[in-house]
Amino acid sequence: GAGVSQTPSNKVTEKGKYVELRCDPISGHTALYWYRQSLGQGPEFLIYFQGTGAADDSGLPNDRFFAVRPEGSVSTLKIQRTERGDSAVYLCASSLRPSMGGSSTDTQYFGPGTRLTVL
Amino acid sequence: DQQVKQNSPSLSVQEGRISILNCDYTNSMFDYFLWYKKYPAEGPTFLISISSIKDKNEDGRFTVFLNKSAKHLSLHIVPSQPGDSAVYFCAASAYSGAGSYQLTFGKGTKLSVIP
Numbered sequence: 001g002a003g004v005s006q007t008p009s010n011k012v013t014e015k016g017k018y019v020e021l022r023c024d025p026i027s028g029h030t031a032l033y034w035y036r037q038s039l040g041q042g043p044e045f046l047i048y049f050q051g052t053g054a055a056d057d058s059g060l061p062n063d064r065f066f067a068v069r070p071e072g073s074v075s076t077l078k079i080q081r082t083e084r085g086d087s088a089v090y091l092c093a094s095s096l097r098p099s100m101g102g103s104s105t106d107t108q109y110f111g112p113g114t115r116l117t118v119l
Numbered sequence: 120d121q122q123v124k125q126n127s128p129s130l131s132v133q134e135g136r137i138s139i140l141n142c143d144y145t146n147s148m149f150d151y152f153l154w155y156k157k158y159p160a161e162g163p164t165f166l167i168s169i170s171s172i173k174d175k176n177e178d179g180r181f182t183v184f185l186n187k188s189a190k191h192l193s194l195h196i197v198p199s200q201p202g203d204s205a206v207y208f209c210a211a212s213a214y215s216g217a218g219s220y221q222l223t224f225g226k227g228t229k230l231s232v233i234p
Contacts, residue, residue, distance in 0.1 A: 004162070031219075042123070042208050042224030043163065048215075056219040091162055098220055108222065110155075110162030 002026070004111035006092050012117045013082055021077040021114045025094030032075050033108060034067055035091040043091050049075060050098060082118045089113040122146045123211050125225035133233050138196040140228050142209030145190065149211035152185060153222070154194045157206045166207075167194070199232045206230070 005024040013019050025032050030051055035043035045059040049069045057067075064082075069075040079086055093108040124143045132138045140154075150171045155163035169176040169183045169192070176183050182195045196203055209225040 033219075033222075035222075035224075040226065042125075042210075042226050043222070045221040045223070048219035048221070050219070056215050056221070058215065059221070093162075106220075107165045107168075109165070112160065112162050 004092055004094055004109055006090075006111040006114050008114060009112065010115045010117075012119065014119050015082060015084060017082050017118075019079050019082055019116065021079075021090050021116070023075045023077070023092030023094075023111060025073065025075070025092070026109055027073075029094035029096050029109075030072070031095045031098050031108075032069060033093040033095075034075070034077050035093065035110075037089045037091055037113070039088075046077070046090075048098075079116075082116075084118050087116055087118045089115050120145075121225075122149075123209055123223050123225040125209050125228050127228050128226070129229040129231070131231045131233060132199045134201055135198045138194075138199045138203065138230055138232070140194040140196075140207050140209075140230065142192050142194075142225055143190055144192075144211050146211070146213065146223070147190070148213045149223075150214075151212040151220075152183070152192050153210045153212065154181075154183060155208040155210060155224075156203075157208060157227070163208055196230075199230075201232045201234050204230055204232045 007022045032049040034046040037043045048056040052072045064080045067077045091113045093110045153168040154166040157163045185192045206227040208227045210222045212220045
């Protein structure tokens with residue numbers, strides 16, 4: 001079946017602009033995660049959705065970052081007033097249920113990411 | 120402060136030999152450990168995991184060892200194949216208290232298997 005998809009694959013924007021990044025999780029997966037991977041680093045947790053609600057947004061770096069998942073499926077990560085330091089690959093992952101990571105139902109499946117470049 | 124550390128940015132191994140990738144962690148609240156494999160322009164792919172109550176988990180050519188007292192885990196790949204060439208991320212999971220199990224990743228180790 002289809003995996004996690006993310007659009008666009010690449011986004012180039014200018015400092016100060018607004019961007020939206022989209023994630024389509026695997027059908028039926030209730031848990032959705034956003035991560036950010038900067039150059040030379042591992043992915044860093046941003047936000048977690050269980051269904052429609054953001055259950056844990058402790059990883060969002062500041063209030064310029066916001067994410068929604070209005071119907072419990074597709075999610076959009078929104079970044080206002082972008083800064084050059086926001087340049088990174090933004091990864092989305094989904095799992096059938098909240099993930100401890102030990103079984104097939106818990107495993108987080110990642111999309112290919114959106115590479116955001118802020119000039 | 121990095122809670123999951125992969126101190127070797129890269130590793131080269133001859134085809135057919137064993138690859139050993141290492142990972143250290145500092146947070147004793149981590150209760151699950153995972154290895155992800157990543158090819159260029161793709162997202163990380165789950166490889167193998169281990170619960171903190173175990174010390175070994177094996178899946179085909181891949182074995183993960185956990186030493187809780189040393190806060191150290193390792194991934195063994197034997198025999199190594201050219202298709203194993205990728206970046207390997209060590210990740211650890213802990214309940215966040217807000218209903219989620221965040222994954223904390225290391226910086227990754229780039230494995231090159233030489234034919």
